[in-house]
Amino acid sequence: xxxxVCFGVDIGGTSVxxxxxxxxxxxxxxxxxxxxTTERGKNILSDIADSINxxxxxxxxxxxxxxxxxxxxxxxVKEDGTVLVCVNLGWxxxxxxxxxSELLSIPVxxxxxxxxxxxxxxxxxxxxxxxxxxxxxxxxxxxxGIILDGKIVAGTHGAxxxxxxxxxxxxxxIIGVCGCGKRGCLEQIASATGIAKMxxxxxxxxxxPGMLSGNNNISAKAVLDAAKKGDETAILVVEKMACYLxxxxxxxxxxxxxxxxxxxxxxxxxxxxxxxxxQKHYKEKVFDALKxxxxxxxxxxxxxxxxxxxxxxxxxxxx
Amino acid sequence: xxxxVCFGVDIGGTSVxxxxxxxxxxxxxxxxxxxxTTERGKNILSDIADSINxxxxxxxxxxxxxxxxxxxxxxxVKEDGTVLVCVNLGWxxxxxxxxxSELLSIPVxxxxxxxxxxxxxxxxxxxxxxxxxxxxxxxxxxxxGIILDGKIVAGTHGAxxxxxxxxxxxxxxIIGVCGCGKRGCLEQIASATGIAKMxxxxxxxxxxPGMLSGNNNISAKAVLDAAKKGDETAILVVEKMACYLxxxxxxxxxxxxxxxxxxxxxxxxxxxxxxxxxQKHYKEKVFDALKxxxxxxxxxxxxxxxxxxxxxxxxxxxx
Numbered sequence: 216x217x218x219x220v221c222f223g224v225d226i227g228g229t230s231v232x233x234x235x236x237x238x239x240x241x242x243x244x245x246x247x248x249x250x251x252t253t254e255r256g257k258n259i260l261s262d263i264a265d266s267i268n269x270x271x272x273x274x275x276x277x278x279x280x281x282x283x284x285x286x287x288x289x290x291x292v293k294e295d296g297t298v299l300v301c302v303n304l305g306w307x308x309x310x311x312x313x314x315x316s317e318l319l320s321i322p323v324x325x326x327x328x329x330x331x332x333x334x335x336x337x338x339x340x341x342x343x344x345x346x347x348x349x350x351x352x353x354x355x356x357x358x359x360g361i362i363l364d365g366k367i368v369a370g371t372h373g374a375x376x377x378x379x380x381x382x383x384x385x386x387x388x389i390i391g392v393c394g395c396g397k398r399g400c401l402e403q404i405a406s407a408t409g410i411a412k413m414x415x416x417x418x419x420x421x422x423x424p425g426m427l428s429g430n431n432n433i434s435a436k437a438v439l440d441a442a443k444k445g446d447e448t449a450i451l452v453v454e455k456m457a458c459y460l461x462x463x464x465x466x467x468x469x470x471x472x473x474x475x476x477x478x479x480x481x482x483x484x485x486x487x488x489x490x491x492x493x494q495k496h497y498k499e500k501v502f503d504a505l506k507x508x509x510x511x512x513x514x515x516x517x518x519x520x521x522x523x524x525x526x527x528x529x530x531x532x533x534x
Numbered sequence: 535x536x537x538x539v540c541f542g543v544d545i546g547g548t549s550v551x552x553x554x555x556x557x558x559x560x561x562x563x564x565x566x567x568x569x570x571t572t573e574r575g576k577n578i579l580s581d582i583a584d585s586i587n588x589x590x591x592x593x594x595x596x597x598x599x600x601x602x603x604x605x606x607x608x609x610x611v612k613e614d615g616t617v618l619v620c621v622n623l624g625w626x627x628x629x630x631x632x633x634x635s636e637l638l639s640i641p642v643x644x645x646x647x648x649x650x651x652x653x654x655x656x657x658x659x660x661x662x663x664x665x666x667x668x669x670x671x672x673x674x675x676x677x678x679g680i681i682l683d684g685k686i687v688a689g690t691h692g693a694x695x696x697x698x699x700x701x702x703x704x705x706x707x708i709i710g711v712c713g714c715g716k717r718g719c720l721e722q723i724a725s726a727t728g729i730a731k732m733x734x735x736x737x738x739x740x741x742x743p744g745m746l747s748g749n750n751n752i753s754a755k756a757v758l759d760a761a762k763k764g765d766e767t768a769i770l771v772v773e774k775m776a777c778y779l780x781x782x783x784x785x786x787x788x789x790x791x792x793x794x795x796x797x798x799x800x801x802x803x804x805x806x807x808x809x810x811x812x813q814k815h816y817k818e819k820v821f822d823a824l825k826x827x828x829x830x831x832x833x834x835x836x837x838x839x840x841x842x843x844x845x846x847x848x849x850x851x852x853x
Contacts, residue, residue, distance in 0.1 A: 368791075381789070500701045
């Protein structure tokens with residue numbers, strides 16, 4: 216094979232996902248290696264380099280066919296590729312892009328993993344065809360990514376798109392204190408954890424009736440399933456979450472005015488019902504010029520990170 | 535004179551400000567012409583072209599010494615220079631940059647006036663030396679502009695930076711309905727109008743005592759002056775405004791993570807006291823990674839628009 220390729224790498228706390236892509240965004244192959252977080256994560260980059268070199272050998276690809284390696288990192292990353300801190304991997308401050316590039320003799324670009332996932336959804340996922348997107352990931356926490364003109368907004372401290380920690384809750388004590396130490400963060404309600412906690416509170420403390428009562432370990436999925444079946448307590452929880460998220464999205468859109476909002480993460484498996492509920496509250500809150508901004512479900516699931524990472528270095532990307 | 539120059543033009547509802555600048559951002563000369571809004575504003579661009587041509591003649595500048603004309607327009611403008619609507623000028627949808635460029639035979643770039651003012655403050659004002667800024671203009675209304683990597687974020691509908699219409703107020707009925715038709719917009723409290731209305735309500739309806747009572751026409755300036763002198767009612771109003779604005783800024787910073795927040799507009803004449811009060815509330819609300827984002831007063835006053843407009847076309851700008 217002679218055509219150019221690029222690599223997308225998504226570093227997680229337990230495994231590193233690696234994908235090899237065509238310039239047009241076609242996934243040629245993907246695999247995973249363990250994340251060796253021992254010894255302050257000093258082997259992670261060399262493990263990635265070894266795996267990429269091995270794959271080039273097996274596939275008979277020359278280094279000069281590789282336009283670059285994109286890297287998603289679970290922590291704040293500045294535009295020049297400097298990681299500021301990465302607790303899960305044991306890393307301190309250093310230029311991760313420069314270091315991996317030296318190991319591989321291939322150009323490397325790095326960015327925060329949530330931002331990279333947003334770029335992936337723009338390239339080949341729910342935001343395909345758009346250049347300005349806001350992505351919200353409703354998982355254990357609430358992540359986000361802002362893409363403008365087809366590029367990640369990294370921010371001065373690598374913290375752009377950290378919408379889960381935007382102050383959002385008027386009733387600051389619905390849930391308690393956020394992991395970041397503040398009260399009232401959007402993530403405290405707009406996340407699987409937030410949905411489960413709020414439902415548990417309503418059922419256990421307020422003795423609200425319905426399908427969820429008697430469940431000792433209420434999950435976000437149980438809440439969303441019950442809401443879809445018409446359970447009033449569950450509907451109340453979902454509407455409340457959607458109300459706060461819709462309000463925050465109305466703020467975010469007044470700042471960056473995207474073409475589309477893409478909703479991903481485990482909670483988004485609830486599908487169109489979730490999108491419709493969030494969009495209803497968004498439209499009530501946003502000012503008129505922005506009320507027709509589209510909403511879409513993310514499409515790439517756990518592969519969004521490798522797609523987005525590859526997109527950073529896909530020089531002839533079909534955008 | 536042989537060196538290259540550029541023009542910055544700021545179209546207002548009653549007058550058009552025009553400035554001629556060096557590439558380094560030195561204002562060489564400035565003047566104003568009336569805005570002829572009659573006949574759906576059809577003469578505005580030709581009046582600007584005539585005035586620029588006249589000034590080139592008087593100053594002995596050749597057209598090939600002019601790198602371009604930047605234009606600030608009081609309405610939403612897309613990145614390609616298309617105005618979407620401009621009620622104050624009588625304009626509908628057309629490409630204002632293209633039309634002025636054809637009249638002048640000089641390259642023209644156009645953007646929304648609040649966004650252009652933000653770019654001006656980045657170039658030669660309160661945000662000088664920074665490439666990522668959020669500007670807030672507290673005037674009759676509340677305007678905003680987002681600059682990332684030294685460039686205006688225009689948005690899909692030309693509505694990026696419209697932070698005055700971000701939903702912000704939990705007590706949605708403090709002031710009533712915003713001019714945009716929604717309740718709870720930030721502008722309803724974070725503006726000269728908002729400050730004056732809230733103070734009037736506190737004094738007239740709630741009979742709060744102090745320097746403002748007995749004043750039948752309370753202005754924002756009177757409120758800020760009284761607050762600086764220690765008047766408790768006035769302090770309550772300023773703290774409340776700063777609390778909501780600080781909260782919104784904490785959201786905005788979680789989205790775009792700027793280097794600096796620049797506060798301008800008539801209300802900002804209250805100076806460091808205002809900045810300190812807003813920053814205090816901001817720090818209480820924002821998440822830790824962003825708590826040291828700088829705050830500064832705008833410096834260019836009514837000239838911010840012509841500076842920013844010129845910056846769009848200053849090809850060798852000293853940034």
